Amino acid sequence: MTSPRKRKAAxxxxxxxxxxxxxxxxxxxxxxxxxxxxxxxxxxxxxxxGRIPNFDGADAAAANLMLHPAFVGAKxxxxxxxxxxxxxxxxxxxxxxxxxxxxxRLKGGFFLLDPDEIPKQHYWDAASIKMGGVFGMxxxxxxxxxxxxxxxxxxxxxxxxxxxGKGHGYADLEYAILRELxxxxxxxxxxVHSLQVLQSFPTSAxxxxxxAIATPEELIEVLDIPPPPDxxxxxxxxxAALEEMPLLTELRSLEHKS
Numbered sequence: 373m374t375s376p377r378k379r380k381a382a383x384x385x386x387x388x389x390x391x392x393x394x395x396x397x398x399x400x401x402x403x404x405x406x407x408x409x410x411x412x413x414x415x416x417x418x419x420x421x422g423r424i425p426n427f428d429g430a431d432a433a434a435a436n437l438m439l440h441p442a443f444v445g446a447k448x449x450x451x452x453x454x455x456x457x458x459x460x461x462x463x464x465x466x467x468x469x470x471x472x473x474x475x476x477r478l479k480g481g482f483f484l485l486d487p488d489e490i491p492k493q494h495y496w497d498a499a500s501i502k503m504g505g506v507f508g509m510x511x512x513x514x515x516x517x518x519x520x521x522x523x524x525x526x527x528x529x530x531x532x533x534x535x536x537g538k539g540h541g542y543a544d545l546e547y548a549i550l551r552e553l554x555x556x557x558x559x560x561x562x563x564v565h566s567l568q569v570l571q572s573f574p575t576s577a578x579x580x581x582x583x584a585i586a587t588p589e590e591l592i593e594v595l596d597i598p599p600p601p602d603x604x605x606x607x608x609x610x611x612a613a614l615e616e617m618p619l620l621t622e623l624r625s626l627e628h629k630s
Contacts, residue, residue: 393572397536400573401527407567417455424454424525424538425568429588433563434459437523437586438467442559446520448472450550450558452543453501454525460563461499465490472511472519473504474546482516483508513623519550519558524580526562528570533581533594535562536573541608547580548604552623557600559583578605 394400405421408414415426427433437460443449450472451461464471471485485508490498498507511517524543528536537543550558563586575581581598584591604623 392570394570395574397539397573397575400536400570401539404528404568404570408565411567413565413567415455422538424452424456424527425565426455427565427568429565430456430563431459432588433565433586434463436588436591437561437563437584438463440561440584440586440591442521442561442584443467443469448517448519449521449523450474450519450546451523452525453504455501457523457525457563458496458499458501460523461485462496465495465499470517471499472517473508474542475505481513482511484511484517513549513553516550516553519555522547522558522560524560524562524582526564526568526582528568528573529562529564529582529585530570530572531585531592531594533583533597534573534575535560535580535582536575541578544578544580544601545604548578548601549620549623551600551602552604557602560600561586563587577601578608 392403394403405425408420408425408427413428414420415428415430417423417426446469448470449464451457451464453473453475461471461473465485465487468487470487472482473485474482483504485498485504487495490507494507497503524535525537526535527538547560560580560582561584562582566587566589569585569587578601580600582594583597584593
């Protein structure tokens with residue numbers, strides 16, 4: 373395939389994008405989910421509402437993302453477990469890059485997919501949500517490797533680097549966990565359909581921005597990346613959330629020991 377065009381500034385979005393500005397996160401998410409379905413570019417699993425949506429061209433978006441020079445020297449990349457980024461996880465394994473993937477809702481912590489330990493014919497299987505735990509090795513927080521890059525799934529993004537997930541905050545929390553463990557600020561990337569690139573929507577202090585956005589048609593570089601969070605805001609976590617995610621208790625234990 374031909375190389376994507378890198379765009380650092382765009383005076384006007386292409387017609388394939390939604391051209392609406394939103395003042396409410398929920399409305400922005402709903403508009404994207406509806407648009408993907410009505411334009412018939414949403415792909416399994418369904419319904420897309422409430423998910424990081426899978427989309428037609430997710431494989432092409434992943435291929436464009438892998439053309440970014442940041443991936444050339446990467447040794448370990450953290451990738452979300454959702455369906456559209458399965459192509460990213462497979463591409464990383466093909467390159468010999470280890471993949472750190474969180475379990476859904478962080479209930480089981482993290483798994484490490486090591487391409488040296490997985491038969492090549494099973495890379496696509498290992499990159500799936502269901503089989504990641506079969507081919508991957510569970511990694512406790514104190515043994516997490518150094519992460520070079522992060523790939524997050526998104527419901528919506530802007531060309532200025534703003535990102536919206538599905539609304540539960542797990543990807544943002546995972547980033548904050550890495551910072552709490554002493555990892556430096558890590559570049560974050562995403563793959564989306566062009567319909568997921570909006571003009572504007574509100575964000576919060578704990579929302580993680582992205583450095584680059586890959587669609588099936590282009591690779592968008594963000595010039596002025598908003599500052600990422602540098603810690604967990606424990607006040608935002610309910611007692612139920614702490615009970616649901618044992619690794620948060622593990623993290624607090626590590627902090628107390630240090």
